[in-house]
Amino acid sequence: MAVSIGDVATAAGVAPSTVSRALHGRPGVSEEVRTQIARVAADLGYTASRSAASLASGRTWTVGVIAPYVGRWFFGEVLDSAEEVLSAAGFDVLLYNVGSPAARKRFFERMPLRKRVDGVLSLLLPTEAEALALRSLGVPLSLVVGGPRPGFTTVGIDDRRGAELAVRHLVNLGHRRIGMIGTTAAAPLNWTTPSERRAGYLQVLHEARIAPDPRLDVDGRYTVKGGEQAMTALLATRQPPTAVFAQSDEMAMGALRALRLHRLRCPEDVSVVGFDDHELAEVVGLTTVAQPVAKQGAAAARLLLDQLAAPEPTAGGYVQMPISLVLRESTAPPRPQPA
Amino acid sequence: MAVSIGDVATAAGVAPSTVSRALHGRPGVSEEVRTQIARVAADLGYTASRSAASLASGRTWTVGVIAPYVGRWFFGEVLDSAEEVLSAAGFDVLLYNVGSPAARKRFFERMPLRKRVDGVLSLLLPTEAEALALRSLGVPLSLVVGGPRPGFTTVGIDDRRGAELAVRHLVNLGHRRIGMIGTTAAAPLNWTTPSERRAGYLQVLHEARIAPDPRLDVDGRYTVKGGEQAMTALLATRQPPTAVFAQSDEMAMGALRALRLHRLRCPEDVSVVGFDDHELAEVVGLTTVAQPVAKQGAAAARLLLDQLAAPEPTAGGYVQMPISLVLRESTAPPRPQPA
Numbered sequence: 001m002a003v004s005i006g007d008v009a010t011a012a013g014v015a016p017s018t019v020s021r022a023l024h025g026r027p028g029v030s031e032e033v034r035t036q037i038a039r040v041a042a043d044l045g046y047t048a049s050r051s052a053a054s055l056a057s058g059r060t061w062t063v064g065v066i067a068p069y070v071g072r073w074f075f076g077e078v079l080d081s082a083e084e085v086l087s088a089a090g091f092d093v094l095l096y097n098v099g100s101p102a103a104r105k106r107f108f109e110r111m112p113l114r115k116r117v118d119g120v121l122s123l124l125l126p127t128e129a130e131a132l133a134l135r136s137l138g139v140p141l142s143l144v145v146g147g148p149r150p151g152f153t154t155v156g157i158d159d160r161r162g163a164e165l166a167v168r169h170l171v172n173l174g175h176r177r178i179g180m181i182g183t184t185a186a187a188p189l190n191w192t193t194p195s196e197r198r199a200g201y202l203q204v205l206h207e208a209r210i211a212p213d214p215r216l217d218v219d220g221r222y223t224v225k226g227g228e229q230a231m232t233a234l235l236a237t238r239q240p241p242t243a244v245f246a247q248s249d250e251m252a253m254g255a256l257r258a259l260r261l262h263r264l265r266c267p268e269d270v271s272v273v274g275f276d277d278h279e280l281a282e283v284v285g286l287t288t289v290a291q292p293v294a295k296q297g298a299a300a301a302r303l304l305l306d307q308l309a310a311p312e313p314t315a316g317g318y319v320q321m322p323i324s325l326v327l328r329e330s331t332a333p334p335r336p337q338p339a
Numbered sequence: 340m341a342v343s344i345g346d347v348a349t350a351a352g353v354a355p356s357t358v359s360r361a362l363h364g365r366p367g368v369s370e371e372v373r374t375q376i377a378r379v380a381a382d383l384g385y386t387a388s389r390s391a392a393s394l395a396s397g398r399t400w401t402v403g404v405i406a407p408y409v410g411r412w413f414f415g416e417v418l419d420s421a422e423e424v425l426s427a428a429g430f431d432v433l434l435y436n437v438g439s440p441a442a443r444k445r446f447f448e449r450m451p452l453r454k455r456v457d458g459v460l461s462l463l464l465p466t467e468a469e470a471l472a473l474r475s476l477g478v479p480l481s482l483v484v485g486g487p488r489p490g491f492t493t494v495g496i497d498d499r500r501g502a503e504l505a506v507r508h509l510v511n512l513g514h515r516r517i518g519m520i521g522t523t524a525a526a527p528l529n530w531t532t533p534s535e536r537r538a539g540y541l542q543v544l545h546e547a548r549i550a551p552d553p554r555l556d557v558d559g560r561y562t563v564k565g566g567e568q569a570m571t572a573l574l575a576t577r578q579p580p581t582a583v584f585a586q587s588d589e590m591a592m593g594a595l596r597a598l599r600l601h602r603l604r605c606p607e608d609v610s611v612v613g614f615d616d617h618e619l620a621e622v623v624g625l626t627t628v629a630q631p632v633a634k635q636g637a638a639a640a641r642l643l644l645d646q647l648a649a650p651e652p653t654a655g656g657y658v659q660m661p662i663s664l665v666l667r668e669s670t671a672p673p674r675p676q677p678a
Contacts, residue, residue: 065434070409071419071633080410083436092451095404095434097422112431224618257622279563280589280619283596294410 078297140307163200179241227254417636479646502539518580566593588617
């Protein structure tokens, strides 16, 4: 009977994937372990070429990563941490940056990943049709952002609850006129985060019996510049808000800049709470909802590696990461109204 | 005589690369132009298959991008803008994130780009040996960061002059005790930016007859956290500086945070000048040396596309982008010394 890679693995006391890596000269295996595995394989009469013809056949040692907006802090962090995990396991990363609806359409039409990757890590939420296209690749799929999704292993946070934490904090401070900076441009990209965070905002207003005012719900395009423009628009309303929930720290920091340009003080004149805990949130003293960004990228990459190492294809699963409100100096009770 | 792709291009009034794209159904060509080119090609008796057998043979329509630290603002911005240009021309991006010396060593040993890319865009400066390995790929090479480099088309800024602008500004304000936050970890990565900026700092001290004090030259690892720690170390010296030049805005913002934690005011107690004009520099009122970051990525990508479209291989060239000092609120004259 032929010696299998599993026999070598058992005899060497390592995983079959480690045997494969060691015998193919892939990284992620120490020289000591590699030597030991080669010795065990030789003892059992197992050769790397046989492995090449079976287990390792067709492996590209490449993971496709689909990401929108690599220049934005969140996606850069996720990508950096995922790439570190994948690279350490010997995988190259094939990055597709599909930020615009046009680039996205072209990507899913051409589906350039076919036969080029062993797995896919997506930082954008696919539509039903896109998910079907991805599943047709027949490789493990891992997804950052969003909740459970059939056929995918997903890692994310509870966006709605995060927004509730932020807005409830403002309500607890005594604010009644609360603006929100989010985006309406998310729909064509099937990006659920803005609508989930909006739902959390509306839920807390409802709990507090505050009638939502659509004039206070403005688009900041999830950029610093957009946040600045959105805050400027809020300040130009007939009755400006005393507090603002920005759906991302980058928009919140743009809002802080708009306040400065208007010679308004934060939090004395307007409170601002963000979302993310961007590495610069601490520098500007921004109260925010912290989410573990790098950890989400690393976790998604690890789950993908687990699936790649599994002898049988495994179905999805959802890992929800913890979030928490971080209090800094950008939020305070509203000023007493003139009598 | 056979009709060449150049004949079709001339007759249609477009570039040969546009003809190639149009006849191969690649994106980046409007339907109108595509139809017109197809008609001209048919009139001349030129067929796409002939083109496929010559000009376009062996094309992978993929550009390899080598980048360190995608999570850092500078590299994320460059990558985003380069990817946008390449994607619009129909090229996929194969990203290699090689931030650590170990990942870098593995990358150049394995050279996984071979036969997988039509060109390489590098955001890290290769050593002589690495440059040799890249040139052996026989594809166009474009480089962001650093000066002219044989065999490469490079895009960059004058790092030394940028540092001189920043430090001369501090000297002009009357500062004599000027610290610098840079990094010493650059050497193993062959990254010349920190040493060029240090040279500019030392040059201006020399001009101003200020003896450099090695205790004021500290390592901030080019991160926000590192900048915070470096500033803390500077404040703990026997005679702290009255002004600090941080070699990146991220380190400068970390320095601002350290000042805040020490209940020191900027610029009243310590002036801080950064480098980059990070999108959040304006938010925190940071005086800095502005460089066009996204433009460098886009320019490098465009130069690579030009080389790919050229009928003959073209040698290097160096594009230097403009820099300028942006005055904001983080710098001021030193406080009068107590008599």
